[in-house]
Amino acid sequence: MELNWTYFFSLFSMAMFWRAVVTVVELGTLSWLIGLVLGFCVASAQLSGITALRAAAKVYVWFFRSVPLLVLLVFVFNSPQIFPSAGPALSIPFVSGLLSLVLTETAYMAEIHRGGLMSVSKGQREAGRALGLGYWGIQARIVVPQAFRIALPTLVNEYVTVIKLTSLVSVISLPELLMTGQRLYSQNFLVMETLLAVAVYYVMIVSAFGAAFQWLERRLDLQRRQPASLDDKACGDLRATLRPVALVPPLPAVPGAPLALEMRGISKSYGSQKVLDIVQLRVATGEVLCLIGPSGSGKTSLIRTINALEAIDSGEIILFGESYLTAGESPDSERARDGVRRIGMVFQSFNLFPHLTVLDNVLMAPAYHGLGDAAMRDFALGLLDKVGLLAHAYKYPHQLSGGQQQRVAIARALAMKPDIMLFDEPTSALDPELVGDVLRVIQRLAKEGMTMLIVTHEMEFALNISDRVVFMEGGKLQMDVSPDVLRNQPYPNDTLLRVRKFMGMPSHGGRAA
Numbered sequence: 001m002e003l004n005w006t007y008f009f010s011l012f013s014m015a016m017f018w019r020a021v022v023t024v025v026e027l028g029t030l031s032w033l034i035g036l037v038l039g040f041c042v043a044s045a046q047l048s049g050i051t052a053l054r055a056a057a058k059v060y061v062w063f064f065r066s067v068p069l070l071v072l073l074v075f076v077f078n079s080p081q082i083f084p085s086a087g088p089a090l091s092i093p094f095v096s097g098l099l100s101l102v103l104t105e106t107a108y109m110a111e112i113h114r115g116g117l118m119s120v121s122k123g124q125r126e127a128g129r130a131l132g133l134g135y136w137g138i139q140a141r142i143v144v145p146q147a148f149r150i151a152l153p154t155l156v157n158e159y160v161t162v163i164k165l166t167s168l169v170s171v172i173s174l175p176e177l178l179m180t181g182q183r184l185y186s187q188n189f190l191v192m193e194t195l196l197a198v199a200v201y202y203v204m205i206v207s208a209f210g211a212a213f214q215w216l217e218r219r220l221d222l223q224r225r226q227p228a229s230l231d232d233k234a235c236g237d238l239r240a241t242l243r244p245v246a247l248v249p250p251l252p253a254v255p256g257a258p259l260a261l262e263m264r265g266i267s268k269s270y271g272s273q274k275v276l277d278i279v280q281l282r283v284a285t286g287e288v289l290c291l292i293g294p295s296g297s298g299k300t301s302l303i304r305t306i307n308a309l310e311a312i313d314s315g316e317i318i319l320f321g322e323s324y325l326t327a328g329e330s331p332d333s334e335r336a337r338d339g340v341r342r343i344g345m346v347f348q349s350f351n352l353f354p355h356l357t358v359l360d361n362v363l364m365a366p367a368y369h370g371l372g373d374a375a376m377r378d379f380a381l382g383l384l385d386k387v388g389l390l391a392h393a394y395k396y397p398h399q400l401s402g403g404q405q406q407r408v409a410i411a412r413a414l415a416m417k418p419d420i421m422l423f424d425e426p427t428s429a430l431d432p433e434l435v436g437d438v439l440r441v442i443q444r445l446a447k448e449g450m451t452m453l454i455v456t457h458e459m460e461f462a463l464n465i466s467d468r469v470v471f472m473e474g475g476k477l478q479m480d481v482s483p484d485v486l487r488n489q490p491y492p493n494d495t496l497l498r499v500r501k502f503m504g505m506p507s508h509g510g511r512a513a
Ligand SMILES: Nc1ncnc2c1ncn2[C@@H]1O[C@H](COP(=O)(O)OP(=O)(O)OP(=O)(O)O)[C@@H](O)[C@H]1O
Pocket: 270, 275, 293, 294, 295, 296, 297, 298, 299, 300, 301, 302
């Protein structure tokens, strides 16, 4: 069979086909955009803590993924028979088509968004909470930008699917591309030429939008962003504009002033396992405590309760003389969140925000709390200079070594001008050669008078930096003594002997291994 090529080419200059192209693009794009937004809401509902919401979202996704679009289209178009008041709107094929596509796409998009949201690690949310961000702040500034980037390639693919699905709307007489072609070949019987032209029209639409989306994907791809370090001259020029940064706000450590932190009878269990067992701890302003102990003894759990990342089962935590967290209280309460703003936390796995530059990581919390002015920007740059990373201010976390990332995390925590700093094994995830730089920054903070609790396995560091070394075992504080006692107590009791052994010290004291 010979194709009539002259007729085929003439189909590309027919106004009715280009009108159909506009219809397809309008219908596909609107369905995609509305599905994108509603799908995100449904995915959030699926992941919410509210059982009824979760169940409703699950049923929605299950139902609309199961019903064929063709069936839905015919049903929606004819639904005025059941709901006469919807007649004027739904008798318009474009509206019925849009509604059906949106109902279906919302279900598919919800699954895509859910995958994106779930792949943002728990540590990212915890870093947000540790910086005092509320639920919506964490969603808007941390989770959604990352989830969207992860989901983007699949969302783009879904756009192509939606464009092709619009051809089904011909079943309710919308003059889109297929319907336009059908009307034409039912008159002239040039079926193959017309369908071929329809296919080419679809390919053109998909290719044009595919290229645009690819451009967007490339722009959003963080791995492609490789801003360079500032050279010495640029660093020097920038440094000259900055004022020296005072890391620790002057807090009066006068006699009779309240303790920086007091833990009264804190207990916590995970199921039947008690991980904190009536912990009593008092920390004065300016004191540095190192928490040591065997793996699983509860050190991280203790530090996480101080930062309200975990609720407590019994007892009370008091911050600068004011009750901050009590047994059973939600760590998300207003009071706890206010307390968290006074505490900086540095995590073992850094938890930097990968979609933000180093400087924006540091500025994230001040900006959220309404402090992100020009002076704060200078302060943030000054902090980066303090931790030796001014040259890297405009890079992204993936361009830094682990040790550099951890120093950014310290600067980020310091940007909120905390009164207490918590460190949870800050060097455990680092290669040995990178440990020193991080420890030096912490040492500097100690010298400047910062109140600090540090969970560490660096025993010599603990002995050098601490005012007190606290040994934990089985969720209990077994020993709380100065490094001097640890090193020099000539008549050690059994616990001290055990701790010396744990720290790799000789039983008569001295240096740690
Ligand atoms: N979210 C959780 N759910 C259940 N159990 C947990 C949870 N977090 C910690 N645990 C358990 O609590 C105990 C104390 O853990 P924790 O992380 O506080 O110990 P750790 O002293 O910091 O240990 P390491 O030095 O290995 O980091 C462990 O037995 C651990 O398995």
